Amino acid sequence: MTNHRGQRFRQSLNDGRSVWLNGELVDNVAEHPAFSGTLETISNLFAGLDDASIQQQIGFLSPKTGTYVHNAFLIPRTKDDLARRTAAFTHWAEQTNGVMSRLSDYARSMITGWYAVREAFQPFDRHFAEKVTRYYERARDNDLFLTTALLDPQINRAKRIDEQNPDAVLRVVDENEEGVVVRGAKMIATAAPYSHDFLVFPFHHVEQNQAEYAHALIVPANLSGLHIICRDSFASDDTRNYPLSSQYDEMDAVLVFDDVLVPWERVLLSGNPEAVWRLRMNTSANALAYHQTAVRVSVKLKFVTGVAFAIAQAIGADGFLHVQEKLGELLTQVETLHALVIASEANAKPDEFSNLVPAMPFIETARNLNSRYYPRAIEILQQIGAGGFMQVPSQPEAFRGSISSLIDKYFAGATVAADDKIKLFKLAWDLVGSQLGSRHELYERFYAGDPVRTFASQYVNADKASYTKQVWDLIR
């Protein structure tokens, strides 16, 4: 069956965007080897919406086109709607073992949230609701692939905005009949080279007198003056030795805005720090997006746990008490995150527009815990696999000749033959030691923000009196 959505997705990327890799402008992202495995993965996921066996699990019928669109665009009004969103996130995460973190279902959920609460922003800009409605429908009905780009470049974190070189933080430098002109840069935008649009707004609070830094934009990837500057590619075309890197290198990039004219249609808010901060902190939109991340990390930790179990069994280490303790720790991680997702849905409450919003404290807890769980899970994999990660021949298939019997003898495991054991350790190495694996550890530590500040903000925003009252009641 022809994958029309996948084809349309790939073709749409040849749109004049400026993607820089290895110092060169990429002619057509869809044809570049650094992206081919990843684009194949995404195209196959898109095809699911035309597959009768799963389309109802991951999608719903667009009221405009009558074709299936992804559940990230579903506005939850009931518990059943929330369950349908979860089912779609879970399916995509399972198809990619949780290793593709930005399949756009996160940013799509944020757009869905903005659309669902659009009336709240009318007092700030009377065009907000119509603009966000048009964009939401366009993204939903055209399978648009979206990502976020929120942080300004890491130049000097000790300086406030007003102490910096004025271009160090993205700002509006001009505006005209067509739109606003922005200058600056954003880091990091995962999936940027193959995204259609970027959600761009400040991550940190902007002071009322710094209006030029306050904006909420949906920036098309092919605007003139916008440069997408990629890190090294971690993709491999060697599926046998790098089963994850060959399919899932999402690519991270810095976006440089060299006086980019963003059309008014894509300027949701501009010049109003209070409005922009309200949008940035909007609980409904954030809860819908963060919920997706909690579902994904729970699937990913389950996958890592499966790899750890398989390694322990393969080398006969699963009977040792301390190994069992570590495997049990991985299980507590998986069950805790799973329970937090369930709790966030069970405790969902309607917002003022009757959207059923997952309970934020449970989702925040899941995201914060994951920043510690994932690095710990990788550490446990290392502790159990130990030197076995290095007891893996290069190009094992080359040994089907003179010394193959020696390979079969010395590279076998307790419960598996040499072939399977080698494949298992190659997979595990792609999690713990490859460039892609290291990037994932960094990603899980930081994708939700600096964990120092996200943990602290959980305390700052908590209802502290509900904790201390009992204490004072006891001793006063």
Ligand SMILES: Cc1cc2nc3c(=O)[nH]c(=O)nc-3n(C[C@H](O)[C@H](O)[C@H](O)COP(=O)(O)OP(=O)(O)OC[C@H]3O[C@@H](n4cnc5c(N)ncnc54)[C@H](O)[C@@H]3O)c2cc1C
């Ligand atoms: C692999 C990867 C992918 C990412 N993908 C995306 C994406 O798709 N979209 C997106 O928007 N963002 C993305 N990010 C960015 C992510 O949101 C940030 O990395 C995160 O918010 C931390 O900010 P930073 O990297 O600028 O760290 P910094 O803020 O520069 O922190 C560096 C160090 O200084 C400390 N520090 C800095 N300032 C303070 C302060 N004021 N108080 C206390 N300590 C401070 C930090 O604790 C840390 O130890 C990604 C990051 C990574 C690593």
